[in-house]
Amino acid sequence: MNSSVPYLLAILGEGVVPPSTMVCHGDDLGLLRGDGVFDATRIVTTEDGTSRIDHLEEHLSRFARSIAGIDGPTPDMDSWHRLIEDAARNWRVPGEATLKLVYTNGREVVPGPPRGFLIIAPLSETHMEEREGINVLCLSRGVTSDAFADAPWLLGGVKTLSYAVNVAALRYAKSQGADDVIFTSTEGYLLEGPTSGLVVKANDALWTTPTGTTGILSSITVNTVFEAADDNGVKTATRLMRRDEVLRAQGAWLLSSIRGVVPILSIDGHPAPHDDEMTHRLRVWAGFEE
Amino acid sequence: MNSSVPYLLAILGEGVVPPSTMVCHGDDLGLLRGDGVFDATRIVTTEDGTSRIDHLEEHLSRFARSIAGIDGPTPDMDSWHRLIEDAARNWRVPGEATLKLVYTNGREVVPGPPRGFLIIAPLSETHMEEREGINVLCLSRGVTSDAFADAPWLLGGVKTLSYAVNVAALRYAKSQGADDVIFTSTEGYLLEGPTSGLVVKANDALWTTPTGTTGILSSITVNTVFEAADDNGVKTATRLMRRDEVLRAQGAWLLSSIRGVVPILSIDGHPAPHDDEMTHRLRVWAGFEE
Structure with a gap:
């Protein structure tokens, strides 16, 4: 070693x-x-x-x-x-x-x-640097947004070791000069990152994507900040969103247990909305800032 | 050990x-x-x-x-x-x-x-026994049949170690009393088995499912028997097929390098067509019988 x-x-x-x-x-x-x-x-x-x-x-x-x-x-x-x-x-x-x-x-x-x-x-150094903000690509996951309904064999929400597509998508994004990925359904809905959950601020509320029939993993970091948001009077809800809705929103982040709360700087080369105050609040709620 | x-x-x-x-x-x-x-x-x-x-x-x-x-x-x-x-x-x-x-x-x-x-x-004993014939379930793979077009990160045709869904589908089939699985696209097309390729006899020709945008693995056993079929004057072609077409066909098999040529006895509980003479020819062509 x-x-x-x-x-x-x-x-x-x-x-x-x-x-x-x-x-x-x-x-x-x-x-x-x-x-x-x-x-x-x-x-x-x-x-x-x-x-x-x-x-x-x-x-x-x-x-x-x-x-x-x-x-x-x-x-x-x-x-x-x-x-x-x-x-x-x-x-x-x-x-x-x-x-x-x-x-x-x-x-x-x-x-x-x-x-x-x-x-x-x-x-890793990369994780540290990415905390400042990331440029993401939307990449199709090849699945419909309700693919996991009544299909337990597809292992929706199960964090398996079978992550080859997740790492291949990250490698592809990096080969294109991006930092990370948001997987999309075949209907064009944003699902989640390969190792992170999506949070969007729109209409002064926080939104994330629904688990269940989408197969999206239940994110402990997203759940944590949503509980804190509720306690602090910020509305939270789940919804499937398209890229253009997110680009017109007030802020967008990828959340995960290790890297924490990372603001999305751009999606497919289009500047993403940012809200520095909410970034700070999310980080505090997630335990990544005081 | x-x-x-x-x-x-x-x-x-x-x-x-x-x-x-x-x-x-x-x-x-x-x-x-x-x-x-x-x-x-x-x-x-x-x-x-x-x-x-x-x-x-x-x-x-x-x-x-x-x-x-x-x-x-x-x-x-x-x-x-x-x-x-x-x-x-x-x-x-x-x-x-x-x-x-x-x-x-x-x-x-x-x-x-x-x-x-x-x-x-x-x-394994199971593989040996299954050679006689198998009962299969059609299970959705959650993907559209063209999901892999222009999406190299989905690793279509790449035999990765990320087989959790394949083994989970097999476990699910066995829990339902079946022996094996044919994955289907969200449009209802039959794709492939978790560890095998599909061959159907219809209109006196042999058909298999297309690789490429379907993400289906190129089966060496299917390719081998198709080459031999061509040499022996049996027509071969690729096509996406639905379950009911296969049930109305002349024979259906799952082919793989280890288990060889396995006749499908039933699909979702419906009796599948069988052609014992073609089973024998396929096995000879694949090198599993003299």
Whole structure:
């Protein structure tokens, strides 16, 4: 391992292990089939090495729902809690990092139990820089906006390891000089980013896109800021929106647990509306600014 | 490892290794993101331990195209050939087995090169039994039939490791008492199986579904039998078909490199047409019968 990149690895049932440890067999279903799930949140560590983890219970709940979504057994939450505590205690790198929980459905050839592990690694420079604002491309996800109705096999709202299209879309956007992507349905509705949820300010209210039949992942960061907005008298609602509506709105952001609240600067090269005051409020509500 | 399941593992740059060897790090992109590809074919081993591999060059070519599809570097085919030869020499289990080639785009946190390995394992009992005939369910893939036009980020025709929906659809079918799935577009066209291509006999010709804008994987087995059909004076063509057309046709099969040519017995509980003579011809052409 390149010792210049701090990186912590802990395996369920084993604890913290050297980061060079290999974690899965050649026939692991998570590897061969993307038949596994993950969840990720931010861990913030002070100079004295004390860490706090953002919204851990919400992420663990979503992780358990994802495992159920791929017909995995009910996870032993006590074991996960102990593993996470053990990992957080061993992570002493000051600053912000990503805590990623990973579950796979076991092995394909040789019988074996499901596999669970976690990694902690510092936020990338790219994520840090993108917090200032991003230029996004709308890219078709190829699906209709109601594709996930009565189709549990499409794994709507399940955070699987099968993210090849998500990373390919991000690579495509970067090859075109953009920073990020908003996936669209075949009818032209904006859905979500490959690793983020969409929030729009319009008519002095905050809007996000509906989960459920759209297959959109329930964003813990969006849910968090919407609860705070409600508490602060800002109206919130869900709606499917088209690009041109968003361009005419009062502000647009992509939200995620690691990168936080990122203002969208442009969509497909068209300047997006911005609202610096709301950016600040959203960041405070999400726990990314004081 | 459970020693009752024979299983061979070989890693690119290392050669054949003990099957209990772990193959990837916790931050491997193939594992965390399904950001990798695979290909699979059949290896047949005689009682004296000599093996032949079906259509190896075609599978290696498709594997290389898949790697290019996720922006991986051009693979060193000499190294892959040597690894495969080494593996085949070491595989002495008489009968049919699956040879699976796997590539991942390297690591996410710690810089590292792409990862390549292969596994060989005997055909499962289920695959053997399913060769006699299968009952299939049509399940929506949520996509329109032209979704992949001008959308390279959707990875149409790329055999990625992101197969969570494919395995979830198979699990769903089995939970409903069926054996396999035909994915449909939102317009109701039959596309392909999760791990197989569709062939239909109608008007005394053989039909399969078009690749390209449908995102359907180019099936090496379908291509092989279509070439043989052309040579034998049986007309072949591609077309999008609906379920009811297939139910009124003369025969329907799901084809794949490992399981071979499998007659479809029923679709959504409706009896499918069958043509035992064509089943035999297709199997001969595909190399699964003499």
